[in-house]
Amino acid sequence: MNKKVKTDSPDVFIAEMGKIQEALPERIDANPQNVEKGLAKLVLTLVELIRKLLEKQAMRRVEGGSLTDEEIEKVGETLMKLENKMKELKEIFELKDEDLNINLGPLGDLM
Amino acid sequence: MKIYTYGVIDSNSGIEDSNKGIEGAHVHNIPYRDIGIAVSDLDERYKKNVNPDHILKHEEVAERLMERFTVLPMKFFTIFKNKEEILSMMSEYYDSFNENLDRLRGKLEFGLKVIWSGNTIKKRIAENNTGQGQSELLSNGSLAQNYVMEKFEKYKTDRQFKEEGHKYISTVNRFFSGFAVEEKLNMLKSEGLLLTASYLVEKAKQDDFKQAFERLKKNGPNDLKYLFSGPWPPYNFINLTKSEFKKV
Numbered sequence: 001m002n003k004k005v006k007t008d009s010p011d012v013f014i015a016e017m018g019k020i021q022e023a024l025p026e027r028i029d030a031n032p033q034n035v036e037k038g039l040a041k042l043v044l045t046l047v048e049l050i051r052k053l054l055e056k057q058a059m060r061r062v063e064g065g066s067l068t069d070e071e072i073e074k075v076g077e078t079l080m081k082l083e084n085k086m087k088e089l090k091e092i093f094e095l096k097d098e099d100l101n102i103n104l105g106p107l108g109d110l111m
Numbered sequence: 112m113k114i115y116t117y118g119v120i121d122s123n124s125g126i127e128d129s130n131k132g133i134e135g136a137h138v139h140n141i142p143y144r145d146i147g148i149a150v151s152d153l154d155e156r157y158k159k160n161v162n163p164d165h166i167l168k169h170e171e172v173a174e175r176l177m178e179r180f181t182v183l184p185m186k187f188f189t190i191f192k193n194k195e196e197i198l199s200m201m202s203e204y205y206d207s208f209n210e211n212l213d214r215l216r217g218k219l220e221f222g223l224k225v226i227w228s229g230n231t232i233k234k235r236i237a238e239n240n241t242g243q244g245q246s247e248l249l250s251n252g253s254l255a256q257n258y259v260m261e262k263f264e265k266y267k268t269d270r271q272f273k274e275e276g277h278k279y280i281s282t283v284n285r286f287f288s289g290f291a292v293e294e295k296l297n298m299l300k301s302e303g304l305l306l307t308a309s310y311l312v313e314k315a316k317q318d319d320f321k322q323a324f325e326r327l328k329k330n331g332p333n334d335l336k337y338l339f340s341g342p343w344p345p346y347n348f349i350n351l352t353k354s355e356f357k358k359v
Contacts, residue, residue, distance in 0.1 A: 006324075007338035009226070016226055016303050059266040062259060069256070076255030079262065 040093040044086070045100045051082050113153040114141075114191045117172045118344065119201075120180040121212045123147045132172045133165060141194060143201035146208055149176055150197070153190065161188060173344045181216045183208060184344040207351045215348060218292065219317055221310045221341030223324070225283060228334060229302035232275055237268045273299065279332060280306050286327040290320045295347050305335070309347040317342055 007013055058075045061067050067075065090096070115133050120126075123142035126149060132138040136151035149172065166187060173184045191197045201208070241264065252260065276299055283306065284296070291310035300307055312320045324339045 004342070005338065005340040007336070009336040009338075012226055012336055013224060013338045016301060019301050020304065055262060056266070058259070059263055062263050063266075072259050073253060073255045076253075076257075076259040080255060080258050 037093050037095070040089070041095055041099055044089055044093070044095060047089075048086060048100045051079075051086060054082070055079055112155060112193065113157050114194065114197055115151045115153050116185040116189045116191065116197070117149040117151075117169060118176055118185050119146060119148050119183040119208050119212070120176055121146055121216070122180050126176070128172075128175060130172075130175060133168050138172055141197055141201075143198060144205065146201075146205070146212065148185075148197060148201060149182075157190075159188065159190075170343075177219070177342075177344050181212050182344045183211055183215070183349050184346055203353050204351055207353070211349050211351070215311070215345045217314050218311050218345060218348075219314055219342035220345040220347060221291075221312055221317075221320055221339070222343065223283075223287075223306065223308045223310070223340075224304065224338040225279075225306040225308075226303050226336040226338075227276070227279060227305040229272075229299075229305065233268065233272050233302065236271045236275070237264070240264055240267055240271075276305055279335065282332060283327060283335070284308070286323050286331060287320065290316050290323050293348055311345055311348045312342070 058079060061075075062072065090100070115136070117132065117138065120140065122140065123145055124140065124147075126138060126140045128138045130138070132151040134151070134153060134157070136153060138149055138151055140147040141150055169187050173182055176182045191200070280296065280298060284294070287294070287310060291312050293311040295309045297307040299305060310320065321339075324337070328337060
């Protein structure tokens, strides 16, 4: 079967595929011991998705030049608070950034 | 008796494959109407114990089947409790299996992965962006304004990074246009992995397709690394839907 795979850089591909394997979303593994963490992971993944969408929308508005300095101030504060709150929650539930990944189908991975 | 499945095939007659399958078990066909599913019987007490040899064996059987039939390969390690469960599944998906078998008849899958220097390219874009446009706010702005501007720099960098990636991908993909009947392109699964592509190719054009890859290696962008594979059964081109009515 090996003759079916052609590359001049096998080591580079093995290393890169290893990285993706680590980034793949795991199942929500719920059992009596970790049910809270499992649920927190699910909820925080959704919150993170919404936070990213808000951030993207804000960036589009900054780019379009439709925000005044005051509005930029407000947006910045909101986004900063959201990000800090997320950091706190991730620490409480011992979750890392890559734990909050979700495959959005044709849009690709969230993280 | 548990049943290990390899793939749905466009034949309801015997397979007569003297080579063994998973756990050294005989490979045979369970017919359903005019199609069938290639399987091996496993002992009732069989416990899932996956190792690399199993993966290779599954693929080897699927490829042997591919030489003689149109195959819709099953996902690795799909095991049914008994024959009744298999027949029920076949009845549920019969129409869809037939549609897929018709669409994929005489076709094979090839894979292409492309690695680029994503890190370096992103750094270069970020450096070019710094000092341009809005960044003057960074010196006089408040904490919140600076935060927004930092995010904005990153947003611009990410977008340009993707645009750069798209340019490379369309250059690479041009080498294969005309040789594939369908393609699935996945961009930037990681910063370094620019492209993961699957191509559906007519058997008669497989040599042309392989030559297209040789041309890409020779004349394509020289800062890319390639991994080309195939022919495989068409794992990535099967679209299944349940039949509306059971036709047992």
